[in-house]
Amino acid sequence: MHLRYRKDPKDSVHHPVFARFYARMSVAADAKGGIAAHRAELLTGLSGRVVEIGAGNGLNFAHYPAAVSEVVALEPERGLRQLAVGAAMRAGVSVDVRPGTAEALPVEDAGFDAAVASLVLCTVRDVPKALAEIRRVLRPGG
Ligand SMILES: C[S@@+](CC[C@H](N)C(=O)[O-])C[C@H]1O[C@@H](n2cnc3c(N)ncnc32)[C@H](O)[C@@H]1O
Numbered sequence: 001m002h003l004r005y006r007k008d009p010k011d012s013v014h015h016p017v018f019a020r021f022y023a024r025m026s027v028a029a030d031a032k033g034g035i036a037a038h039r040a041e042l043l044t045g046l047s048g049r050v051v052e053i054g055a056g057n058g059l060n061f062a063h064y065p066a067a068v069s070e071v072v073a074l075e076p077e078r079g080l081r082q083l084a085v086g087a088a089m090r091a092g093v094s095v096d097v098r099p100g101t102a103e104a105l106p107v108e109d110a111g112f113d114a115a116v117a118s119l120v121l122c123t124v125r126d127v128p129k130a131l132a133e134i135r136r137v138l139r140p141g142g
Pocket residue numbers: 003013022026053054055056057058059060075076077080100101102103117118119120123124125
């Protein structure tokens with residue numbers, strides 16, 4: 001799957017049709033398809049500061065353990081980002097939703113204990129660059 005890109009960095013991924021489809025499909029898949037259990041398993045054991053890449057509509061947010069002090073959630077698609085803001089308000093941990101892409105994470109070096117990317121890397125055009133960015137923003141041992 002390849003999403004269209006725009007020059008405005010705040011809307012660098014623009015795909016309103018996909019956003020509307022994913023917003024509905026993902027909620028159903030979580031509830032009826034068992035995906036929520038995979039999210040919980042993925043995030044178990046995390047603590048400290050977390051950067052989440054391609055957060056979509058924020059379905060991971062409800063599964064972060066209380067030991068997570070802050071999540072910086074990056075989502076480049078405007079419609080999904082707006083939904084993520086709503087999910088952040090309902091989350092049990094502090095979630096700061098921002099625009100941003102995997103290839104140029106708008107966060108500081110070595111600032112995070114963990115990076116989360118669920119169902120995302122298959123949509124990223126430059127995976128080596130995204131992985132290099134994840135390495136840059138993780139603290140040693142993160
Ligand atoms: C299949 S959705 C997964 C959303 C969410 N992570 C989840 O687990 O439900 C893929 C997400 O990746 C985002 N995305 C697409 N290209 C991206 C990029 N270059 N960097 C970061 N996120 C990207 C999309 O906007 C979309 O929110």
